[in-house]
Amino acid sequence: MSSDPASLYSRKNPFPGRIVVNRPLSQPGSGKDIRHFEISLAGSGLKYETGDSMGVFPDNDPALVEEILAALEATGEEIVPGNDGAPVPLRQALGRHYQITQPSKQFLENIAARSEGASVLRELLADPLRKGDVEKYVYGMEVVDFLLTHPSIHFTPEEFVKLLRKLQPRLYSISSSPRMYPEEAHLTIATVRYESHGRQRKGVASTFLAERAHEHVPVPLFFHTAKHFRLPEDGSLPVIMVGPGTGIAPFRAFLQDRKAAGATGKNWLFFGDQKAAYDYLYRDELEAMQAGGILTRLDLAFSRDQEAKVYVQHRMLENADELYRWLEAGAYFYVCGDASRMAKDVDAALHKVVETAGGKTPHEAAEYVEALKKAKRYRRDVY
Ligand SMILES: Cc1cc2nc3c(=O)[nH]c(=O)nc-3n(C[C@H](O)[C@H](O)[C@H](O)COP(=O)(O)OP(=O)(O)OC[C@H]3O[C@@H](n4cnc5c(N)ncnc54)[C@H](O)[C@@H]3O)c2cc1C
């Protein structure tokens, strides 16, 4: 949903945003490529709020499109139904309309039914109890792998696109505040690149933004309202933010917002990543905000700078008494970043903090955290 119903632009009619800045945040030598983007909204009439996300409709990698065309023995000029049913040339359909990386279940079933060589896949798909095994078997494999390993199957262009899912937009937390940047939105994105089954792979949207979108290749975008992830209306209340890795994105926006609004409440950020020398995102800005007083406390956890892992939740536990005092003073507690492990561990650490510093039983601590959630003082945006 767009946060500005007055604009011409929306998810259904995305605005062609122009990237004005694309710079690395990770230093050379880092194991990651995390980038800062600034996208101009000039002329869009679009407005966002601090805490919102941006939806991006990416294009697929043209090299991958060409590889798939070659495997299909197609020219790309063949006319096929696009994602809205209207006819488009196959090259365009593969470039913009369909998910051509991770395969759909329908595509896998089709391969299993039509190729002699797909006996393992056939066996796994036939057993409804082995869904997890199918996922494991397919993990890291893309549509092109199946085309190349089952060359006996001849797909017509139309038949092929009908087996694909529609290409979906990706969401990104906006890392700027509209109070400071009303005509721009900033993003903080980890470029997804990995090797699997002997091939280099690329995440669709993150590499579209990192490698292919630029001043003359616009980014089709819309805003996704995050009503659940707003700063407290009362600017005098303290705020605690836990955002390792790209989880820092909305908190950069929060800090900008608190500064621009003249909010008097204290701000505490827990940030972490692999190594301080390479992965300390926005180091200069954070140090300047700390020196300027807007960032009251900054606790860092660089996981790979020593033998044993140190994560943001370890820093929370080390500072349990003070963290509990902030909560007792009415602080809002925010978490952003990895959902699969980090958010769960941070939740467990929050319970522990309340237990140890608040002198509560596990049951009482759970009630305390539940009450925070009910009061909308425990807010998460995890993915
Ligand atoms: C509300 C919200 C906010 C978000 N904010 C941010 C943000 O601020 N910054 C940010 O960087 N991301 C953010 N994300 C994540 C983002 O939306 C995308 O999911 C991410 O950028 C990957 O998209 P992609 O198109 O580049 O990769 P995709 O093309 O979607 O590829 C990702 C897929 O590749 C496969 N894969 C990935 N790594 C491996 C591997 N090592 N081995 C095998 N397979 C693998 C997996 O199937 C994975 O699902 C957010 C998500 C949500 C929902």
Ligand SMILES: NC(=O)c1ccc[n+]([C@@H]2O[C@H](COP(=O)([O-])OP(=O)(O)OC[C@H]3O[C@@H](n4cnc5c(N)ncnc54)[C@H](OP(=O)(O)O)[C@@H]3O)[C@@H](O)[C@H]2O)c1
């Ligand atoms: N699905 C997954 O398994 C998975 C895992 C990680 C990230 N991701 C996704 O990858 C993208 C980019 O991630 P990112 O580079 O921004 O950050 P990240 O991979 O989440 O890493 C940021 C920091 O968090 C640490 N970390 C790892 N496990 C943790 C835990 N259980 N609790 C607290 N901290 C933990 C990492 O340490 P170490 O790396 O040294 O352990 C690193 O120092 C995001 O979209 C994220 O959701 C997915």
